[in-house]
Amino acid sequence: MIFRLTIKLSKKIEIAPLPVIQFDENRNPILEWNAHLFTAQRTQYIILTNTASLYSILMYGRGITNDKSFVREALSCMHEFMIIDGNKEIFENVIEPESQMIYFSKIIDRRVSGSMNDFIFQAKLYLSEGHKQPFDVSFMLNESPMSYLNYSKPKIEFRKLYLTKDGESPGDGQIKNNVIYIKDVRR
Numbered sequence: 001m002i003f004r005l006t007i008k009l010s011k012k013i014e015i016a017p018l019p020v021i022q023f024d025e026n027r028n029p030i031l032e033w034n035a036h037l038f039t040a041q042r043t044q045y046i047i048l049t050n051t052a053s054l055y056s057i058l059m060y061g062r063g064i065t066n067d068k069s070f071v072r073e074a075l076s077c078m079h080e081f082m083i084i085d086g087n088k089e090i091f092e093n094v095i096e097p098e099s100q101m102i103y104f105s106k107i108i109d110r111r112v113s114g115s116m117n118d119f120i121f122q123a124k125l126y127l128s129e130g131h132k133q134p135f136d137v138s139f140m141l142n143e144s145p146m147s148y149l150n151y152s153k154p155k156i157e158f159r160k161l162y163l164t165k166d167g168e169s170p171g172d173g174q175i176k177n178n179v180i181y182i183k184d185v186r187r
Helices: 006-012 067-084 088-098 110-129 134-141 155-163
Strands: 002-005 032-040 043-051 056-060 105-106
Touching: 002 006, 002 067, 002 110, 006 032, 006 105, 032 067, 032 155, 043 110, 043 155, 056 067, 056 110, 056 134, 067 088, 067 134, 088 155, 105 134
Parallel strands: 002 032, 002 105
Antiparallel strands: 032 043, 043 056
16 A cells, blocks of 8 residues: 655655655555645644545544554544445455555655645635534545546545456446446436
């Protein structure tokens, strides 16, 4: 599992300078996350964003002072949020088994960091104006159409990453929560 950190966050958790781990097409895209530290109304937050789908999770940055506390909090927030969001299966089958080997790297894709900056702008607005909690804001961010995804929503793209393996869907698109995804709709 890879966490690609911004310089600001890597300095906070004291692991700067970071190496560069290049993108590998053979690696499962669900296991590659970007993280950025930002402040809204004098409170630190960290946004975790999946590189391929832009699926994002907000968490508090307070108390995170080293790499161990970052990984512990990040995985804990991922687990909690994915259960609530209906992606428990993804966490338990893909992320949790791979969470024993964590690598840190610099963010290498400027398009992803630009999308994260868009999310941070939205999050600051929701957190300060709407007085929302980080998980509430995460739900809103994952429903935002993004140009990086051809105006699809991160939540949908994240689910597609799990369902699609070499172009095939397990069980013909049927997943455990009884949702059937129809690929081709005639008009």
